[in-house]
């Protein structure tokens with residue numbers, strides 16, 4: 001059985017043997033790209049190469065890219081722990097052609113790797129193409145020998161990629177794996193596609209147009225390729241599992257969570273162990289890349305992730321801070337491929353410990369308040385926004401933590417009421433602000449809040465530009 005680490009290496013070596021330069025993952029904090037909260041796809045570090053603003057000494061590259069999808073357009077936070085295939089942090093494997101090879105080679109390279117090198121059975125695979133992309137459908141028939149029932153045409157923007165409102169764009173084609181009829185879920189494009197049966201493993205983007213102004217497309221003289229394959233999803237398949245959380249890496253992490261909480265991996269707290277394992281990875285990797293928990297922006301997303309994991313650990317009966325104690329298990333799994341975890345160990349550990357110490361003091365009281373308020377609600381009624389706001393403001397509960405805590409109870413949060421309470425407090429703060437004497441500082445502070453809006457400023461609903469592969 002191949003380990004996740006071996007699969008990563010095999011992917012990179014395969015593309016290296018086909019003339020691709022192995023390029024290091026870039027940081028989770030995108031450089032020179034204020035439009036993007038976190039690196040959320042392999043192509044992010046190559047954006048300027050695709051637009052031609054930057055050149056590199058190679059025209060083919062391959063990477064294992066660290067990505068986080070916990071905010072903005074790609075926000076998988078609420079799926080974590082509850083689907084078999086979503087993480088907030090994951091590794092996106094990719095191969096890239098900068099005006100070098102195009103569609104036929106990209107399809108051939110992917111198909112050969114998946115079916116020959118990794119040996120997946122052809123009858124477990126199906127593909128999607130953009131409905132208008134006859135070219136791609138024909139290539140899948142010819143190169144992979146797939147018949148039309150296995151080439152699904154998708155007419156929506158799901159299969160048409162664009163970098164932004166203007167710039168490179170083009171159709172994409174995805175490879176899916178069928179985990180079999182006893183897993184719930186339908187094929188791509190069907191009403192129940194959002195299940196764990198048909199899992200998208202690889203997305204191939206064919207950048208063949210340039211759009212500018214919006215709506216006006218011209219063919220690119222040298223089209224490019226950008227692909228993204230989810231390492232954890234692929235590892236599950238290669239290890240004969242239906243669930244990412246049953247792969248070697250995740251078993252080690254959920255087991256560490258089980259050991260520290262003395263709650264069995266598959267018992268009542270199964271989802272909690274998964275949330276903890278996932279959030280351990282995103283928190284550790286974000287801190288290693290220099291993000292620290294804070295009140296807004298990237299730091300607030302990190303804080304939300306950490307506090308959410310900490311609530312689950314607390315629920316499992318831990319009294320002392322324990323999140324940081326899971327770090328050695330992560331380093332053992334991933335420190336070889338990502339030495340920043342080893343170098344950053346002390347910083348990561350102390351950041352986690354400090355955050356949990358501070359939060360623990362309020363968590364218990366906040367949870368009591370929440371339980372109390374919940375017991376007063378009529379069945380199905382939302383938690384009033386001012387209560388959610390009090391939890392946020394006084395007890396340090398990020399909105400999504402409260403939502404997560406209410407999950408399965410039949411209650412959700414009156415989000416509008418929460419935002420209104422936030423606005424009222426903001427206005428009150430401004431009115432009461434006696435001033436530091438430095439009006440320039442005050443103006444900047446309040447203007448930033450007004451410009452971004454409370455929610456965006458606090459980072460829980462930050463929109464971000466499309467960084468999809």
Ligand code: ATP
Nearest residue numbers: 076085086087090200201202203228229230468469
């Ligand atoms: P999905 O439709 O399953 O949400 P996606 O279309 O959003 O995936 P892409 O943006 O195409 O994903 O990313 C490329 C690949 O990364 C996907 O084919 C999938 O294998 C993997 N991937 C995407 N999101 C996640 C996630 N949250 N956790 C783990 N792997 C993911």
Ligand code: MG
Nearest residue numbers: 069074075076
């Ligand atoms: Mg998605």
Ligand code: MG
Nearest residue numbers: 158174200203
């Ligand atoms: Mg998809």
Ligand code: MG
Nearest residue numbers: 174200202203
């Ligand atoms: Mg996709």
